[in-house]
Amino acid sequence: MTEALAAPLSDADATIQSMPDASPAKWHLAHTTWFFETFLLRDHLDGYRLHDAAWPFLFNSYYEAEGPRHTRASRGLLSRPTLDEVRDYRARVDAAMDALLDRPELAPLIELGLAHEQQHQELLLTDMKHAFAHNPLGPVYAPGPPGNGAGPRAAGWRDHPGGIVEIGHRGPGFAFDNEGPRHRVLIEPFALADRLVTNREWAQFAEEGGYRAATLWLSDGWTWVQQECRKAPLYWRDGEEFTLGGWRERDPDAPVAHISYYEADAFATWAGARLPTEHEWETMAANEDSSAGNQLDGAGAAHPSGSAGLFGDCWQWTRSAYLPYPRFRPADGAVGEYNGKFMSGQFVLKGASCATPRGHARASYRNFFYPHQRWQFTGLRLAKDL
Template sequence: MTTGLASAQDGIDINERFQQVRKQSLSLVEPLSAEDCALQSMPEASPAKWHLGHTTWFFEQFVLRRYQPDRPWYAEGWDYLFNSYYQSVGPMHARPRRGVLSRPALAEVLAYRQRIEAEVSDLIADRPQDIELSRLITLGLQHEQQHQELLLTDIQHLLWCNPLQPAYRSRPVEPVAGAKGGNELDFVARSEGFAEIGNEGIEFGFDNEFPRHRDWLPAHALGNRLITNGEYRQFIQEGGYRSAALWLSDGWATVQREGWDRPLYWAKDLASSFTLLGEIELDDAAPVCHISFFEADAFARWAGARLPTEQEWEVAAAAQPVRGNFRQRGSLRPLPHQPVRGAVGQLYGDCWEWTASPYVGYPGFKPLAGSLGEYNGKFMCGQWVLRGGSCVSPEDHLRASYRNFFYPADRWQFMGLRLAKDLP
């Protein structure tokens, strides 16, 4: 198994790549105030300030202290504040209480980032041929890109909770024209057969993408695009949230307990939705977003279909380049797609796609050695796999083998769905 080499990233020098990703994180907080960066709107989210500190702690803990074991911590107690879930390296501040960390101040966290960046950059310069160092840096950058997406989704939830519902960015970048017609849902068939699943080891991959292995895929068909707001509204209007027969037992219990009757962020009149750009009119042709696995599964049942397995999704995606509506496009919301009949499209970007696959290890899975083995493997219980990335994912962070995972009731991330069907 490999964790990938930094040199595989478009030939960019590892130090240049390090500086590039770190600057991207800072650019995400530019529209925010210090107060915005300190608040936490729910236990599952984290303050933007904490994301900035934690991604820096990662480099201090797993890079600098690995090469300089006697190096003192940057500041006393910060190893406790910014550890997330790495039990093997020490205790950590409780996740639901990250929002009470008024200190260190944002300016102090930014100074921390600057100092650690300088030390890591010097280390890279001193060890230009160190393959293991390049791998650790690459892992740290991939980890930081995950937190860049989390920072935006957490900020969206925070701003939505504010009665004023302010926009993260008030002047949206105009997107390329979306679908104006001919957006019919079509199913693209694939015959049965064996398929190679998982990361080939040529590019970076997290440990949960390995080992590459053969899976048998029965004959099936995938929807040629994501399900839209208009289609999901029809599900609501036809009683989708009132029909227990459509829901898994835990899903129905969640609907009753939480009072769900529409996707997160949708207005009661089903005409608008809160986004990073503020409240905007729902585009019926754009993908439905911010729905849980339970909601995606219920919709699929209502539509006479099912969710695709992650293997079915990966086989379709592996045949295509990684292109789509990602963060770099600047839309910060899912956009309509003009499907091509007979082709599976919209596989990357817009919304993470819920699959029918539980998050478990592949046959022969082995976590990374040491503390980094806590990164993915210990979460392989009770969660479901999502694929494809979203409109706030960094484009150069995605690949066909990438496996995201969340609990089935989660929906504050950019989560949508695609339909699949069994074929005789």
């Protein structure tokens, strides 16, 4: 899948970095391979020699235990190694990994590496979309942008009586460490919207002065709106939006995407509702098929379409801060840096997006971003108290 997603890219496409939050496609390709080489082959395959002793410095992301690394904001300056050299690196590491695949004691770490690569498959697409959107030519990553969705659908609500519920991953199956331990939470009666907020509804919010009404915004959000001169979601311009298929007419009935937490919260206030908590969302999704909906099945112009269910189309902002669950303890060693050290200043998103590899997400999955970030496929589903 990773190689298929990178197949349409030239060496120049794969090298550019449009902002510090994003990474070049070439870096994603190399970093995911570095993970397998560093945490599996180097430590568990006798006689293994690093593909290139200088590359761990280039392709380590944030693992302090692995030593110094190339500055994140400067990844786009790595004109070398070339895209072909990175592809050769991937092939060599993949071949070496064959010797470890039948060792059951390594299965949890291998599975973590696979889930890690799936996360970077989504990041590769969203980072490439951001880079292409800055090109005045509006390049097409994948031809044939999706057509309009199924048309307008009236919003409804799904009620929940509240009570004491269990939250967090319950096996079998893989989960990231931040999805546990499973624990009890008290929730009050609430209702969750049965669909995502649409472009049509967002346009009404903007037309009625949503971006100009300070009373709708959190204080930090209002400062952000004024400083950044925000007036619409990312990738919007007159009647159009930028997609992985280039510029296209905006479908009013498709879910709105590429909005920040600040924008989502302001819209919810304007609509007389609120954002759900992560516990409310997970409780509603506990018995739903997490592999359903509009998710990523292969290389293509991933785009929200308005599928039914709680999963797919967009990651959904919640009002829950990204914090550790009760009794959470990071794993020992460098892999313990995977999630725990980021539990500060961010908010949880639930569900999955049109760029999430199908089968990657689950009800307990906790995505997280800072409240101003919006280059991911982020949207919102309203909630209200009962």
